[in-house]
Amino acid sequence: MLLEIENLGVRYGGITALNGVSIAVAEGETVLLVGANGAGKSSTINAVIGLVTAASGRITFDGKDLGSVPCERRARLGIGYSPEGRRVFPTLTVTDNVLTGAFGLGRARQREALDWLVTVFPLLKDRAQQPAGQLSGGQQQIVALARAMCAFPRLLLLDEPFLGLAPVWIEQISSAITQLKARGTTVLMTEQMARPALKLATRGYVMRGGEVRRSGTVAEIRAVALAEEYL
Amino acid sequence: MEQFSQAMIIGVSLGAQYALLALGFTLIFGILGVVNFSHGGFYMLGGYVAYSCVYHLGLPYPLAVLAAVFATGALGYLFELVLLERVIDDHLSTLMLTLGLYLIVSTAVLLIFGPVSPEFPFPVSGAWRAGPIYVPLENLVVLAVCVCAIAGLYALLFSTDLGRGLRALADDRDVAMAQGMRPKLLFPLAFALATGLAGLTGALVTPILSLSPSVGDPVLATSFLTVILGGLGSLGGAALAAFVVGIVEAYTSVYFGGSVGALVLFILVLVILVFRPTGLLGREIRGA
Amino acid sequence: MAEPVEGALPRSSAGFSWAGFPWAEFAACLVFVAAFAIPSFTRSQLIYSIANQALVGVVAALSVWIMLRMNLLTFATPAFMAIGGYSVAILAPMGVTDAFALTAISFVVPALLALPLGALVLRLRGTYFVLVTYVLSEILQLILFMTPDLTGGSNGISGIPAVTFLGTELVSNRAVLKMACAIGLVACLITAGVTRYFRQHFAAIEENEILAESLGLVIWRYKVIGFVVAAGVAGLAGFSLVNMLLTAHPSSFSSGSAVDFIAYTIIGGRASILGPVVGTGLLVWATNLFGTQGQLAQGMYGVLILAVVLAAKGGITGSIATLFRRVRGAN
Ligand SMILES: Nc1ncnc2c1ncn2[C@@H]1O[C@H](COP(=O)(O)OP(=O)(O)OP(=O)(O)O)[C@@H](O)[C@H]1O
Ligand SMILES: [Mg+2]
Numbered sequence: 026m027l028l029e030i031e032n033l034g035v036r037y038g039g040i041t042a043l044n045g046v047s048i049a050v051a052e053g054e055t056v057l058l059v060g061a062n063g064a065g066k067s068s069t070i071n072a073v074i075g076l077v078t079a080a081s082g083r084i085t086f087d088g089k090d091l092g093s094v095p096c097e098r099r100a101r102l103g104i105g106y107s108p109e110g111r112r113v114f115p116t117l118t119v120t121d122n123v124l125t126g127a128f129g130l131g132r133a134r135q136r137e138a139l140d141w142l143v144t145v146f147p148l149l150k151d152r153a154q155q156p157a158g159q160l161s162g163g164q165q166q167i168v169a170l171a172r173a174m175c176a177f178p179r180l181l182l183l184d185e186p187f188l189g190l191a192p193v194w195i196e197q198i199s200s201a202i203t204q205l206k207a208r209g210t211t212v213l214m215t216e217q218m219a220r221p222a223l224k225l226a227t228r229g230y231v232m233r234g235g236e237v238r239r240s241g242t243v244a245e246i247r248a249v250a251l252a253e254e255y256l
Numbered sequence: 257m258e259q260f261s262q263a264m265i266i267g268v269s270l271g272a273q274y275a276l277l278a279l280g281f282t283l284i285f286g287i288l289g290v291v292n293f294s295h296g297g298f299y300m301l302g303g304y305v306a307y308s309c310v311y312h313l314g315l316p317y318p319l320a321v322l323a324a325v326f327a328t329g330a331l332g333y334l335f336e337l338v339l340l341e342r343v344i345d346d347h348l349s350t351l352m353l354t355l356g357l358y359l360i361v362s363t364a365v366l367l368i369f370g371p372v373s374p375e376f377p378f379p380v381s382g383a384w385r386a387g388p389i390y391v392p393l394e395n396l397v398v399l400a401v402c403v404c405a406i407a408g409l410y411a412l413l414f415s416t417d418l419g420r421g422l423r424a425l426a427d428d429r430d431v432a433m434a435q436g437m438r439p440k441l442l443f444p445l446a447f448a449l450a451t452g453l454a455g456l457t458g459a460l461v462t463p464i465l466s467l468s469p470s471v472g473d474p475v476l477a478t479s480f481l482t483v484i485l486g487g488l489g490s491l492g493g494a495a496l497a498a499f500v501v502g503i504v505e506a507y508t509s510v511y512f513g514g515s516v517g518a519l520v521l522f523i524l525v526l527v528i529l530v531f532r533p534t535g536l537l538g539r540e541i542r543g544a
Numbered sequence: 545m546a547e548p549v550e551g552a553l554p555r556s557s558a559g560f561s562w563a564g565f566p567w568a569e570f571a572a573c574l575v576f577v578a579a580f581a582i583p584s585f586t587r588s589q590l591i592y593s594i595a596n597q598a599l600v601g602v603v604a605a606l607s608v609w610i611m612l613r614m615n616l617l618t619f620a621t622p623a624f625m626a627i628g629g630y631s632v633a634i635l636a637p638m639g640v641t642d643a644f645a646l647t648a649i650s651f652v653v654p655a656l657l658a659l660p661l662g663a664l665v666l667r668l669r670g671t672y673f674v675l676v677t678y679v680l681s682e683i684l685q686l687i688l689f690m691t692p693d694l695t696g697g698s699n700g701i702s703g704i705p706a707v708t709f710l711g712t713e714l715v716s717n718r719a720v721l722k723m724a725c726a727i728g729l730v731a732c733l734i735t736a737g738v739t740r741y742f743r744q745h746f747a748a749i750e751e752n753e754i755l756a757e758s759l760g761l762v763i764w765r766y767k768v769i770g771f772v773v774a775a776g777v778a779g780l781a782g783f784s785l786v787n788m789l790l791t792a793h794p795s796s797f798s799s800g801s802a803v804d805f806i807a808y809t810i811i812g813g814r815a816s817i818l819g820p821v822v823g824t825g826l827l828v829w830a831t832n833l834f835g836t837q838g839q840l841a842q843g844m845y846g847v848l849i850l851a852v853v854l855a856a857k858g859g860i861t862g863s864i865a866t867l868f869r870r871v872r873g874a875n
Contacts, residue, residue, distance in 0.1 A: 100436030355848035363843025
């Protein structure tokens with residue numbers, strides 16, 4: 026297993042957001058977390074990247090316990106992160122935004138990554154010098170995704186990458202994720218409206234009230250999601 | 257006409273030195289969210305370090321200036337790392353700490369060097385003339401160094417990983433950390449960069465203007481003025497505003513005398529603060 | 545925390561209990577009452593002078609403290625002190641020398657000016673508020689220099705006639721000191737009254753302004769009240785200073801002196817009114833220990849500020865209170 030989450034608990038002050046969540050992601054998989062608002066999807070992702078601390082349980086990445094690894098060092102282990110709501114750096118240019126994803130890897134590797142990303146997302150070239158804060162939502166999502174992909178991470182965390190996007194953007198982002206998967210990246214993504222994400226996923230988990238309710242193949246998840254009206 | 261061009265030259269060289277000060281000040285606010293009340297203290301310290309390197313260690317002036325940059329940068333680095341970092345998210349506490357540091361630094365200088373201004377002349381004298389235009393060489397040297405330092409700072413901030421990391425941390429600390437930027441490493445560097453610039457300005461400018469333990473106060477006031485005018489945290493705004501302040505100051509002192517210019521600038525700043533806290537260029541980097 | 549704050553405010557009239565008695569405020573006022581006795585114990589000019597400085601400082605520190613109740617740090621204290629002080633210095637030569645009238649004037653004039661000013665600057669919070677108050681006191685300095693006809697410009701106003709109390713002139717050092725005690729007592733009573741009366745509102749603002757506002761508290765109104773009273777109290781400090789020096793000079797109200805008042809308050813402890821009182825007393829006294837090396841006191845303030853911010857959050861009074869509680873808890 027590349028990523029193993031065991032019995033994860035997360036609390037915000039008095040509120041319990043996650044309770045005994047266990048999720049496993051094997052190398053090469055694309056795993057989808059579905060669930061309604063407040064189900065605990067983002068909390069799970071953020072616990073993996075280290076932006077929220079686990080109150081209980083264990084997260085291991087490539088056999089290494091992440092408990093003692095601060096957030097700033099997890100990127101270096103090979104974890105890429107695209108947060109909910111895009112959160113691009115608004116005053117940085119598009120190029121600078123993308124390059125922050127390969128912080129400290131040296132100019133040669135940054136160049137190489139940028140050259141590849143530009144072929145995947147032509148937008149990155151057309152808007153290279155524009156502050157990212159001035160882009161549309163879909164464009165910002167592309168930038169956030171490119172930023173997360175820039176260091177060619179082994180595990181890519183995508184929190185609602187399709188939220189509120191027009192079909193053109195969804196297609197572009199789906200194809201980019203497919204290309205990155207072809208290069209050997211493992212993906213853990215969340216989605217409320219699961220339709221486009223289900224096309225990419227190999228497996229999934231259904232979350233509700235801070236717990237994992239179901240796990241299974243894409244077809245099973247699709248059935249559950251249909252029944253519970255996520256689609 | 258001669259008076260006019262003379263005022264322009266004074267204004268521009270004042271502007272260049274204000275820009276160095278304001279860039280450091282705004283950098284600290286933009287990236288760390290800290291209002292650095294010790295900024296004038298680092299300027300003053302830079303002057304005294306350069307002075308003692310020249311007169312006690314016998315170093316040539318350019319080396320003394322370098323020493324001043326390193327000394328003030330190192331003090332800034334340690335201060336951020338050891339003290340400021342502990343309370344970095346509480347604006348009142350960070351403000352009080354920088355205020356405390358300023359009081360300590362200026363008292364230490366007072367203890368060591370006494371209240372009297374030391375004799376510390378600029379090593380280059382003479383002037384450059386072209387027709388009616390007359391520029392003291394010392395102003396030219398200061399202007400050249402300031403322009404180089406500003407260019408260097410821009411290069412650092414806009415085309416290196418360090419600069420990109422600092423700006424990203426200023427925009428969104430959490431996401432930047434998730435990309436692998438370490439505030440504990442970068443914040444002290446940013447602080448050192450800013451205080452080193454203040455030290456550089458002090459080492460360059462105090463031989464021309466004056467050096468005493470209290471020179472930090474007006475420097476702080478000018479930095480406030482410039483940085484608010486330019487929009488707190490905005491680098492371009494600070495640089496632009498610095499030249500505006502320098503030129504306004506030069507012209508009003510030539511044509512009106514006294515403090516009319518300062519009053520106008522301060523009232524302008526008050527109005528900006530209340531109605532448009534984003535400054536002249538209207539770009540906001542962070543809330544307070 | 546769901547009920548609206550307004551409804552949650554207990555009206556203090558419901559029964560009397562010693563636990564609710566404002567001990568700190570009572571003790572602070574007692575300090576001023578006790579200060580009246582100084583002239584009966586000693587004739588030392590040094591002690592008179594220290595006591596006078598402390599009495600001016602403590603009133604200014606009370607003004608800083610009122611603002612800190614709302615989590616606002618102000619550098620504008622010297623500006624309002626100047627307005628109060630100069631009002632006295634301008635009116636006294638015109639024949640207004642009555643102690644009561646001058647006290648009222650020195651409170652009311654800065655308070656009235658603070659009303660429109662507060663409406664403007666209280667839109668700002670945190671760092672921006674600090675900066676705007678700093679700018680205010682710089683502006684006032686410049687105005688003092690630029691209005692020589694009214695304020696004497698860089699010469700200030702000297703030869704101010706002595707204050708009269710029920711017709712007798714307060715000229716002797718002892719009388720001046722007693723006047724300072726009286727001003728201090730008035731300032732302390734006003735400060736205690738306002739901060740006690742609005743303590744729930746101020747606490748809500750200090751705690752979490754946005755939350756308080758969403759719970760239905762009209763933040764803006766209470767902030768303006770606090771600002772206006774703080775300005776008036778600063779004006780009293782200005783009166784006290786002018787009364788002590790018998791001159792009004794721009795250098796007495798420099799924006800740098802704001803740092804001293806902030807230091808007194810923070811080091812003394814910002815949690816209770818005793819903080820500024822104790823802090824000012826101790827620091828002014830300690831400053832005088834440096835004798836002619838008075839400037840060195842600034843360094844001591846610096847060290848103490850660092851210590852309070854990093855180690856002893858409650859300042860002197862807060863630390864004593866903690867210690868006291870711990871000792872009592874151990875028993
Ligand atoms: N910063 C926070 N402070 C307090 N509570 C929080 C915080 N973030 C999340 N929560 C709570 O934790 C629970 C899980 O939230 P989380 O964001 O993980 O859900 P989600 O599945 O990502 O929802 P959404 O689809 O709306 O993004 C929710 O009840 C939410 O209210
Ligand atoms: Mg979410």
